[in-house]
Amino acid sequence: MKDEQMNGAESLVQTLLANEVEVCFTNPGTSEMHFVAALDHIAGMRSVLALQEGVATGAADGYFRMARKPASTLLHLGPGLANGLSNLHNAKKAGSGVVNIVGEHAASHIELDAPLTSDIEGIAGPVSHWVRTSPSAGTVGKDAAEAVQAAMTAPGQIATLILPSDTAWDMGGTPGETLKAPSPEAYDASVLDTAAAALDGPETLLLLGGTALTEENLEIAGRIAAKTGCALLAEWANARMERGAGRVAVERVPYPIDIALKVLEPFKRIVLVGARAPIGFFAYPGKPAVLTREGAEITALAHAGADLGTALTDLCASIGAQDTDPAQVAEPDVSDAPEGRIDLDKLAVCIARAIPKDGIVVDESVTTGRAFSPATRGAAPHTWLNNCGGSIGYGLPTAIGAAVACPDRRVLALVGDGSAMYTVQALWTMAREGLNVTALIFANRSYKILRGELTNVGVGNPGPRAIDMLSLDRPALDWVQMSHSMGVDAVRVTECEELEAALADGLTRDGPSLIEIML
């Protein structure tokens, strides 16, 4: 197309498609109408409508984790971006690449301070690695290509392109180039010998994160562990981890600070590959923030944005473990069907039994899920996604993105009721798109984690006013009606037998379903 035949919005859509950005999670407004119109006559972009932008940005996070390439979001000015901000925070912490397209008033309109005028660059900055306001229709294509390239920078970055409406509707749009994703940085080879020397028996921990948790890289880590006797752990929160029978099984550093301190206490030497040295999720009065034992020697071989496969391969070679059989390979191991009233242990077994081959588990189970990891070690091979940024409301949206990225796989979303309420609008998008998501809502009717945290921060005997602020039982949420109201079939279960039946149904039907689990 020649310039005079294309407006800025059209050049933007063309550029995104040429750079393999093929999905747009969106809630558009007036200032985005030319982008919407461009999607009408340029085929190839799957537009997924969300009823609140937190759903859109969380979906983009889940999409990147599974597709290993970014989706776009289309957001309505500063407030639309603001609604998506907390899940962009989570995406940023997960190392997910996202290309945000944020509409803005026409340049001449901004100075008039209209109701929707705000400092969009200011709002975007804290959650973005890359922010740019495109100055004209002619530059939109180039800017979009650079935005995608920024988003593809390893491990993945948040790029926010702000699109004034006149740059969208003016003619003179010029598609940007197809740019290559930057290669990941090299790992720190200068410490390879130090790392190899540190791998000396069970007092050494090889701590893994990021893409060190692919099936292939876990296998290399397993060889290293078999050869040296070192321990393997993953970070507490991991964007994506391959797990289940036949894979090297790696437990995560626990969340509760006292347990984490205990688990990490034995390690005098720690080698980091795609991970950071463990710290507390929060500070607690009188407890350490750094969780490793005092004086532990920490060797950072590779940060999350580095080439972790090469780092592990070289480390493995340097200790001569290439041909060693990997340690900690999980055997198929699923317990018998539990019976009767669901409790947390039985729940974990039910989930382990239900996970289908190649299932994707999105984990926002918070307190309910502390038994899930050991129970699912020998489940069918699957992918496990954690919340890396700690902002609740990540689970249901991320499940949308994973399902859009992997239409041939089943998604199991494990979500606490408090977390699920944050972005509950996600259910409607699941129904609309017919996504194969089975959402388990853990109805303990409280922000249960905060009951424990009150004690951890030194508030021993919370009174009724404090307890009331952590309770969701007045009134009780009815998740079955909630789900039906947005077009998703749902059932409430209290017994293991009911749960097994509901999981079997949900994981084989077309489209989404929800199971409210009474705890």
Add this chain to the structure above:
Amino acid sequence: MKDEQMNGAESLVQTLLANEVEVCFTNPGTSEMHFVAALDHIAGMRSVLALQEGVATGAADGYFRMARKPASTLLHLGPGLANGLSNLHNAKKAGSGVVNIVGEHAASHIELDAPLTSDIEGIAGPVSHWVRTSPSAGTVGKDAAEAVQAAMTAPGQIATLILPSDTAWDMGGTPGETLKAPSPEAYDASVLDTAAAALDGPETLLLLGGTALTEENLEIAGRIAAKTGCALLAEWANARMERGAGRVAVERVPYPIDIALKVLEPFKRIVLVGARAPIGFFAYPGKPAVLTREGAEITALAHAGADLGTALTDLCASIGAQDTDPAQVAEPDVSDAPEGRIDLDKLAVCIARAIPKDGIVVDESVTTGRAFSPATRGAAPHTWLNNCGGSIGYGLPTAIGAAVACPDRRVLALVGDGSAMYTVQALWTMAREGLNVTALIFANRSYKILRGELTNVGVGNPGPRAIDMLSLDRPALDWVQMSHSMGVDAVRVTECEELEAALADGLTRDGPSLIEIML
């Protein structure tokens, strides 16, 4: 209390109470637990739990508009603030005072870059007039008092106090002083004569905003109009406007740009009292952004933060209209009960008939509501609140705040279905607090305003992909189930008779109810 007996969080609660901040809309997390604990043993703060922070901040906006003093919010670090950002944007544009308390990691923890670490000041900046991170337990009280004072600066400001958790739990808390609210600025007396001279017949518009729309100030404006023959209008969006029988009735500048241009075309002279010169909500290709006629003489007598009562009183005196009977006083005028299938005109009449004396109407009716203003001109005396920032999702939360501020008055929330979904979690808080809110959901199952906006920006014939991105009918939302799921009684109506009955029930019962109106 002496310092060694009080931690920072306790000094904060004491200071807020001493400065008449008596309500806290909240969703707390670990870093806020000491504030929660302080609420246990210090009586006087009403804590209202929200299941998403957009509900909390929108409620604080509504509370200020009706109480004329700020509430506090308690938000969990950067992401909690981020979730509340778009309704803070609306509150900022409305001139509402809000005191945000945002938890932060302990100072020593921030540098560790934990999962929830973010640039909180950066996130707060674009929606705040005042931002401070309290450095120590000993300063929290003083900082809190200054935050309240900032929030009370006319017309009302957003003050964000960031509270690192160690400043909350450390001893040494010292309650801050009780500070006076700053007096509003004087109006611009230097242009009083110009303004008075401009008031010369129907080619002059006296455009009102902010507190110029109180009953008393409207009456003064009515005297001026009666004496000079000038026209009266209010801005398109007004934080709070007193209306109904016995009050000076003032129409608003219309939203649709072509209609607004037509309404404003006659005015060669415009006097602004608490208002700004009208501009387009958005820029549209080929249409003007400034809506007043070319060459119009505009006299800005008083901005929204100034003493508007004195400005109007002096203007009235300078033209000798003190004893003139006000023009445009609305007579009681309510049409007969409409019958049959609800349409937009019948709906407006039903609402006019239902508004109870001293009712508070929260208007987020978007396209559905364009007939509401003329229809309700002669309804029982009531207060009308608009969305001033244009970010949807303001209606249900603002209704919460209005109901908390005015327990003896009835709140009628008029909300489009697309807008209501943005902060749908508000229904649960209404149920929990037993608030006397009747929520009308206008179920047109689309972002209907955007259909019109597609045409306004020059996209004449939207295709199926564009139309699909503006539609909410696949699947249809079931508002009755949605409402029941959160503990709010609900009914669906299609006929005027059903609507009248449901309104009569909703506006007399204890606690909230919802009416889904099929359009």
